[in-house]
Amino acid sequence: MIDxxxxxxxxxxxxxxxxxxxxxxxxxxxxxxxxxxxxRLKRLREAGIFRGQRLDLDAQAxxxxxxxxxxxxxxxxxxxxxxxxxxxxxxxxxxxxxEHVLGLYDYRLRVIARDITxxxxxxxxxxxxxxxxxxxxxxxxxxxxxxxxxIG
Amino acid sequence: xxxxxxxRVLRRFQMDPTLSLAELARLAGVxxxxxxxxxxxxxxxxxxxxxRTVINWPALGYSVEVSLRITLDKTQPRAFDEFLAAAxxxxxxxxxxxxxxxxxARLSVIARDMPHYQQxxxxxxLTLPHIADxxxxxxxxxxxxxxTLPL
Numbered sequence: 001m002i003d004x005x006x007x008x009x010x011x012x013x014x015x016x017x018x019x020x021x022x023x024x025x026x027x028x029x030x031x032x033x034x035x036x037x038x039x040r041l042k043r044l045r046e047a048g049i050f051r052g053q054r055l056d057l058d059a060q061a062x063x064x065x066x067x068x069x070x071x072x073x074x075x076x077x078x079x080x081x082x083x084x085x086x087x088x089x090x091x092x093x094x095x096x097x098x099e100h101v102l103g104l105y106d107y108r109l110r111v112i113a114r115d116i117t118x119x120x121x122x123x124x125x126x127x128x129x130x131x132x133x134x135x136x137x138x139x140x141x142x143x144x145x146x147x148x149x150x151i152g
Numbered sequence: 153x154x155x156x157x158x159x160r161v162l163r164r165f166q167m168d169p170t171l172s173l174a175e176l177a178r179l180a181g182v183x184x185x186x187x188x189x190x191x192x193x194x195x196x197x198x199x200x201x202x203x204r205t206v207i208n209w210p211a212l213g214y215s216v217e218v219s220l221r222i223t224l225d226k227t228q229p230r231a232f233d234e235f236l237a238a239a240x241x242x243x244x245x246x247x248x249x250x251x252x253x254x255x256x257a258r259l260s261v262i263a264r265d266m267p268h269y270q271q272x273x274x275x276x277x278l279t280l281p282h283i284a285d286x287x288x289x290x291x292x293x294x295x296x297x298x299x300t301l302p303l
Binding site for chain 1: 154162165166169170197198199200201202203204205206207208209211212213214219236240243244245246247248249250251252253254255258262287288289290291292293294295296297298299300301302303
């Protein structure tokens with residue numbers, strides 16, 4: 001496991017917030033020279049701490065006003081049905097995330113839609129017709145915050 | 153309002169935010185200059201908020217992720233605000249959401265291992281204010297997590 005000091009943690013926070021920040025800007029923020037910042041960043045990258053990049057778009061401005069979380073219980077289980085379900089559900093563009101979970105549900109889906117009518121269309125035509133789907137439980141997102149996590 | 157060119161650029165860009173300007177322009181079928189101008193305008197109007205880096209928590213030693221679905225005691229008028237304010241102070245909470253539906257709130261919680269999760273759950277989460285009921289979903293795998301918009 002990689003050892004992190006306070007500067008590393010601050011660096012991870014800064015890179016999480018802005019993937020395009022330069023080593024020079026990081027250095028100025030954290031009181032390091034540009035080469036020193038670059039070396040630290042390289043070490044964090046090589047330790048696999050960054051999983052990739054995500055474009056943070058204003059969904060509202062792009063016309064997507066409804067986000068719904070669905071808890072999906074499969075009616076039939078077995079390896080084949082899990083694979084079929086996963087393949088079909090990940091292909092739906094409105095389904096933004098799919099998590100396999102243990103507990104009350106088998107899968108947790110994040111679905112985005114233009115409005116409630118659009119959501120109903122996605123639910124009826126695409127999600128309720130998925131192979132093996134049993135019970136579905138829906139919760140409409142009202143607010144959301146992402147927190148820095150234990151490196152804060 | 154966005155036109156088809158903006159949408160094409162955004163669609164390609166969100167599929168791979170690490171693309172160079174030239175690659176992005178080529179995939180979106182526009183000139184590099186047009187692509188640069190469109191991106192600048194999308195940034196200026198804050199349609200593009202930022203390019204974020206996704207943290208790989210398991211690489212930092214956090215291998216357990218649990219989704220807690222919480223029902224709040226709504227007879228307390230400030231239940232939502234007070235619950236969220238207290239949840240924000242727990243470092244292991246990486247996401248907090250509120251809902252209209254069967255559950256009122258959800259927290260994404262990460263922990264190093266099950267004993268650590270147990271400790272966070274007992275000492276920091278069960279003690280959050282106004283909880284009426286709480287149920288846990290344990291993450292097994294992320295099947296899809298790109299969070300792209302269906303543009």
